Amino acid sequence: MTISKVLTAVVSCATALMLVHIIPDLLSVKTRELFLKNKAAELDREMGMIRTQEETGRHVRMLTQEIRSTLDRRTILNTTLVELGKTLELEECTLWMPTRNGLELQLSHTLRQQNPVPMTIPIHHPTIKQVFSSHRAMVISPNSPVAMTRPRTGKYMAGDVVGMRVPLLHLNNFHIRDWPDPAKRPYALMVLMLPSDSARRWHVHELELVEVVAEQVAVALSHAAILEESIRARDLLMERIVALDTARREAESAVVARNKFLAVMNHEMRTPTHLIIGLSSLLQETDLSPEQRSMVETIAKSANLLGTLVNDVLDLSKLEDGSLKLDTCTFSLRDLFQEALNLVKPIASVKKLSLSLHIDPSLPEFAKGDDKRLLQITLNVIGNALKYTKEGNVSLIVCLERKDFLRDPHGPEFLVAPGDDHFFIRVQVRDTGLGISAADMPKLFNQFMQSDSSPRTYGTTGIGLAICKRFVNLMEGHIWVESQGVGKGSTVAFIVKLHSPDQMQEMSRTMNMLRPNSVNRSDFTGLKVLVVDDNMVNRMVTKGLLSQLGCDVFTVGSGREAMLALSQHGHAFKVLFVDIWTPEVDGFEVAIRVKEKYSIESERPLMVAVTTSTDSTMRDRCFSVGMDGVLLKPFSLEKMKNMLAELLGRGLVLS
Structure with a gap:
């Protein structure tokens, strides 16, 4: 028993000694097991968070895509x-x-x-x-x-x-x-x-x-x-486009209405003006007392002023809508400015003013351009100079524009570039009249504006210089006024661009000018003329003017009567003055029928269209149907004589 107890004690000691080494290992394993469990739990949580974040990210992408898929x-x-x-x-x-x-x-x-x-x-x-x-x-x-x-x-x-x-x-x-x-x-x-x-x-x-x-x-x-x-910008733009289109249509309708109104007023205003000018020019050829002649001359001047005013208003309207075009032809520069001087000489002589013309010898003889507009500008400027000059002189100076000339001190720099086919001329009108103050300079070329220094007793309309400026701009030029002040006179100068004529045109023009008795003929005695006009007073005036020139005149009131008169009198009539707007058969139809009736050109009477329209397309239409000339109402005895003289000068009338 003792030995057994001893052996048991030894085994127990040995076991105890072994447990001393085994227990820490067992404790370490348990700790690791707990650690691994904790780590696994943390990993599970992290994986859950990752899955949540991935799900959240997916939702964000889906949300972003949904948001970006629309712009509402x-x-x-x-x-x-x-x-x-x-x-x-x-x-x-x-x-x-x-x-x-x-x-x-x-x-x-x-x-x-x-x-x-x-x-x-x-x-x-x-x-x-x-x-x-x-x-x-x-x-x-x-x-x-x-x-x-x-x-x-x-x-x-x-x-x-x-x-x-x-x-x-x-x-x-x-x-x-x-x-x-x-x-x-x-x-x-x-x-x-x-x-x-x-x-x-x-x-x-x-x-x-x-x-x-x-x-x-x-x-x-x-x-x-x-x-x-x-x-919104697109909608606003569309609204503005619609509004602009509506405004454009309204403006076009207004332009059409205005043109119709101007056409009617043109005819209605020119007809009585024509009667006044025609009858007054006939009265001037009769025996009148000095007092009567003075009154008739006043009537004629007033009628001419009214005719000029009508022309200015119509021209201004055409200039504003851009329908006025220059009528280009070859003409003599010297003759044009001499004619301008001859037209204003009576006014200068009445006011006892000295009037002179200076033309640079280097100025070309002929030029190609709109001679009527150039003459109108010159007459307007000279007329203003004579109007505002009580005593002294008025000078018209014409020369080629050169780079060394002085420029407009109040206007923009205007540069000229002469070429082989064109040149620039400078026209100056100097007077010793009222002069212009510096404050009034900007007003001179405005419509219906007068300078404060010009008295209203001169009857200025305020559109003459405005029209001149438009015409000068059409001719690629520049116009300005210079003055030292009130009472010191003034100078109106303008530069216009003209073209050099072709050599053949210049030679033909020279030959026509040298032809004897070409444009100076004034004896029309025995020239048989047929006047076609539906207005009785117009017929009387035209007949009186032609009779004063010695013509044998026969009048009718319609185109149908004109054709009947031509059939009855054979080849007696040499010239027909046909009003364009005659009833039943108008002037264009008369011209066409006359050309058909007379197959031989030399037997056909000459036809002159009488019209109140200043439109260039009207002139073109007249010539296209066979008219040989166009006479614009109102016309005086002088204009009638010039028309017949022009026909004679071209050898078209054989009296």
């Missing part, structure tokens, strides 16, 4: 709230937009309600100022006014609330008139609320998700605002 502002905001509510399992999500005055935030969109009840919160509220001061998502108090939109279920603990600012693109895009601080961008406010009575709290990755979504929403809203602005 309301769709973007509704999609954002719905997707955030699904992803973050929110109880409520709202969006607050600035009001028009920028002083308040108004509830715009909610997750639970399609049309939320209007609510506003001052923008200076501490909670809003706190959120707007940071670009990060911030946890705010559940009792904040912006969180009072959550459903009321009677639960005693409200879920956590996060506020996030959303930058807006521009004040105008969101109809914000008075943002408190224009230097800062306006913001909208996004409020996200977790479910009530839950222990859930906001995680960092969820806040980051909110921040990313807010940035995407801001970008999408910016694009939507730009699109809306483009659409």
Whole structure:
């Protein structure tokens, strides 16, 4: 027994000694087992977080794609709230937009309600100022006014609330008139609320998700605002295009109406003016007492002034609508300015003024341009000089324009560039008259404006120089006035561009000028003339003018009567004066029938169209139907004589 006990004790000691070494190992294994269990739990949590983040990221990408797929502002905001509510399992999500005055935030969109009840919160509220001061998502108090939109279920603990600012693109895009601080961008406010009575709290990755979504929403809203602005600009542009098109059609209708009115007024105004000028020119050829002759001359001058005024008004209207074109032909420069001087000599002699003409010897003999407009400009300028000069002299100076000449001190720099086929001439009219003050200079070329230094007793209409300026511009030139002041006279100068005529044209013109008795013939005794006019007084005036020149005149009142007279009298008539607007058969039809009736050109009577129209297309039409000349009403005895002399000069009339 003793031995057994001893052996048992030895075994027990040995076992105890072995346990001393085994127990730490057993404890170490248990510790490792606990450590591994903890690590496995942590890995499980991390995997869950990763899966959650991946799911969140997928939702963010889907949300971003949904937001970017549309450019409608309301769709973007509704999609954002719905997707955030699904992803973050929110109880409520709202969006607050600035009001028009920028002083308040108004509830715009909610997750639970399609049309939320209007609510506003001052923008200076501490909670809003706190959120707007940071670009990060911030946890705010559940009792904040912006969180009072959550459903009321009677639960005693409200879920956590996060506020996030959303930058807006521009004040105008969101109809914000008075943002408190224009230097800062306006913001909208996004409020996200977790479910009530839950222990859930906001995680960092969820806040980051909110921040990313807010940035995407801001970008999408910016694009939507730009699109809306483009659409508004397009709509506004379309409205303006429609308005402009309507205005254009109205303007075109107004131009057509004005042209019709001018055509009627042209005829109606020229007809009585023609009668006055024609009858007064006939009266001047009769035996009159000095007092009667003075009155008749006054009537003639007044009628000529009225005719000039009518021409100026019609020309001005054509210049304004751009329908007036230059009528280019080859003419003699020296003859043109000499003719201008001859036309105003009677006025100068009555006022006892000295009138002189100086033409530079280097000036070309012939030029190609609109001689009638150039003559009109010259006569207008000389007429003004004579009108405003009581004593002294008026000089007309014509020369080639050169670069070393002085320029207009009050106008823009005008440079001339002479070439092989064109040249520039300078025309100056100097007088010793009233002069012009510096303050009145800008008014001279305005329509219906007179200088304050010119008395109204001169009867100025205020459109002569305005028309001259338009004509000079058409001729690619420049016109200006120089004066040392009131009472010191003035100088009107203008430069126009003319073309060099062809050599063959110049030779033909020279031969015509050298032909004897070409344009100076004034003896028309026995020349048989037929006058066609529906107006009895016009027929009487035209017959009287032709009879005064020695013509044998026969008158009819219509185109049909004219054709009958030609059939009855055979080849007796040498010249026909045909009014264009005769009843039944007009002047154009008469010309066509006359050409058909007389197959031999030498047997055909010459036809002169009598019209009140100054339109160049009317002249072209007259010549195209066979007319040999065009006589514009009103005309005087002198104009009638010049017309017949021109026909004789071309060898067209054989009396």
